[in-house]
Amino acid sequence: MYEQRLKSVREQMSALGVGTLILGPGADLRYLSGYDAHESERLTALIVPHEGPPDLYVPALEAPRAASARAELRVWTEYQDPLDLVAEAVRASRSDTIVVGDHLWSRFLIGLQERLPGVNWRLAAEALAPVRVLKTSEEIELLRRAGAAADAVWHQVLRLDVEGMTERALAARIAALLEEQGLDGAAFTTVAGGPNSASPHHAPGSRVISRGDTVVVDYGGPLDGYHSDITRALHVGPPDAETQRVYEAVREAQQRGVEAVRPGAKAGDIDLATRSFLESEGLAQYFIHRTGHGLGLEVHEPPYILGGSAVELQEGMVFSVEPGVYIPGNFGVRVEDIVVVTQDGCERLNNAPRELAVL
Amino acid sequence: MYEQRLKSVREQMSALGVGTLILGPGADLRYLSGYDAHESERLTALIVPHEGPPDLYVPALEAPRAASARAELRVWTEYQDPLDLVAEAVRASRSDTIVVGDHLWSRFLIGLQERLPGVNWRLAAEALAPVRVLKTSEEIELLRRAGAAADAVWHQVLRLDVEGMTERALAARIAALLEEQGLDGAAFTTVAGGPNSASPHHAPGSRVISRGDTVVVDYGGPLDGYHSDITRALHVGPPDAETQRVYEAVREAQQRGVEAVRPGAKAGDIDLATRSFLESEGLAQYFIHRTGHGLGLEVHEPPYILGGSAVELQEGMVFSVEPGVYIPGNFGVRVEDIVVVTQDGCERLNNAPRELAVL
Secondary structure: OHHHHHHHHHHHHHHHOOOEEEEOOOHHHHHHHOOOOOOOOOOOEEEEEOOOOOEEEEEHHHHHHHOOOOOEEEEEOOOOOHHHHHHHHHHHOOOOEEEEOOOOEHHHHHHHHHHOOOOEEEEOHHHHHHHHOOOOHHHHHHHHHHHHHHHHHHHHHOOOOOOOOEHHHHHHHHHHHHHHOOOOOOOEEEEEEHHHHHOOOOOOOOOEOOOOOEEEEEEEOEEOOEEOOEEEEEEOOOOOHHHHHHHHHHHHHHHHHHHOOOOOOEHHHHHHHHHHHHHHOOOHHHOOOOOEEEOOOOOOEEEEEOOOOOOEOOOOOEEEEOOEEEEOOOEEEEOEEEEEEOOOOEEEOOOOOOOOEEO | OHHHHHHHHHHHHHHHOOOEEEEOOOHHHHHHHOOOOOOOOOOOEEEEEOOOOOEEEEEHHHHHHHOOOOOEEEEEOOOOOHHHHHHHHHHHOOOOEEEEOOOOEHHHHHHHHHHOOOOEEEEOHHHHHHHHOOOOHHHHHHHHHHHHHHHHHHHHHOOOOOOOOEHHHHHHHHHHHHHHOOOOOOOEEEEEEHHHHHOOOOOOOOOEOOOOOEEEEEEEOEEOOEEOOEEEEEEOOOOOHHHHHHHHHHHHHHHHHHHOOOOOOEHHHHHHHHHHHHHHOOOHHHOOOOOEEEOOOOOOEEEEEOOOOOOEOOOOOEEEEOOEEEEOOOEEEEOEEEEEEOOOOEEEOOOOOOOOEEO
């Protein structure tokens, strides 16, 4: 599996005229080496030359963790400067163009730029995204199982007595449930109650969930690195007619987005499908984010489902469809499922009930 | 408070000839603006010009969270390119030298470098570290309370029946206890049992804690952003003589390190104090990391307590003293406390018992 990935990425590197690839901790490094590196001020870096085995530079105290990585281990001690070591190796490769991981910290990039003047620096996404974006059946199966675990947690949330809980307490409970469902912990848990639900990325706080609240819940966690991501909403007590109307509009917009997914459609088409329906309901001005994002080893990765995007959907792409409406000072709602593009449409990886749950 | 911080950082900028400071999400941004930004592919950036109020660029969907930041809010929508906006603002400042946050992602730095050719790019640590490294009494009080919470958790761990628990289950329990003690969750929880204890940064896994194990536990969490960080060890059943000897050597090395802390001492002196004692015990070759790291809004920040470092300790610096011994395939131990440099020595912020706990 790792050999095939490396081969595909190297084909991209050749096409782009790239001599060397440098990745810090994160999904790209894990994708190519299997190593889930710890991010810190001590450099961990995978160096992929155009030919031959990749080298993995790791600080001595993390060498035991890195032992199973699919790369030649290059252990540096506290008394060595790892940027000197990496620069020397890269210099030997005589690369004119080097691509670096999108998330590599500036302290490492600037340190390399100082040591390697005259090099053309570009981003690794150019070489990696076209490969990572097409999931294999093994990757899809992990995403399917992660999605099913997230669905199961929603059924459990519906049985909780959330009235009187703080947002933070409900978030912690959901995190524990994700782990109980077999995921490797929670990657994120957003719980936004009442007026906080109008903030799409609200950080759960000390607000107590109360009668009359709309509560938006957005969470997910990884299974062997591959994530789930679902958003549902509940209402404490019966919702008023306007809340119900807005919710149903978002749910229908989400349905239209999912129905537009097929190979050959453009990412922008999916955004248009959700946005134009909300436009027809007079709600488009409250839909302040894109329709979705890719999902895999990262919670946000290509393809991005953004208005006007000409990115063509292909079988094996996995992303969220998640329109939302956010009325400042009042409330917000969002409905999110992950879908995988199939031969003639898509498969939803989330199937928990999409109705506004009334508790 | 934020005005004073901004003033101090600008004095550093002047001394360095820096025109503009650009910070992404993280501790530096929070230090100057109070905003705990969400890190993602959507740019959040604080731009600090040499004069006038800083600007905070935030994606529209995070604008509600950012409303209380001490900066002028510049909200960008999904249809704008935030790097274009930032580059335009920076271009107007005519800065020859720009410093960027050490953790800013390469995708943003390379994007800015393409838009702003001819600029000299350096790291923000040059301007920020000298200010952040000296903690005020308010910051020290938060660190003291976070340390006391970590101590309290260790007392609770000693009452648990850890035999038969997996490393991961004990880590989750410790995370919950940190929150119960009033911290804003756990920042990290390392639990390493048996041979895993020989890996300083072991990721807790499915190994069951068993009789005869040495278990190293390293954890901490933030209080209003300011962290704790403590390491203790326990033994399931009575340890053998060699384990006890190694443990006591590490404990004494840590004591010698703490005793060497005073204003005017060099960071390298503290490392020498711990390392030379382990040398005298024939264990220095197993001490594979530096003696400590600074602590504050980040778990690892300056000053680093590294062999040979000429950094002079000053009153108000806060850092860990944490020698360890790691015997591959066998076991490892570490003892860690946080200390704050006082007028004539130091104060420990961790006071939980340092003996090898025998369960």
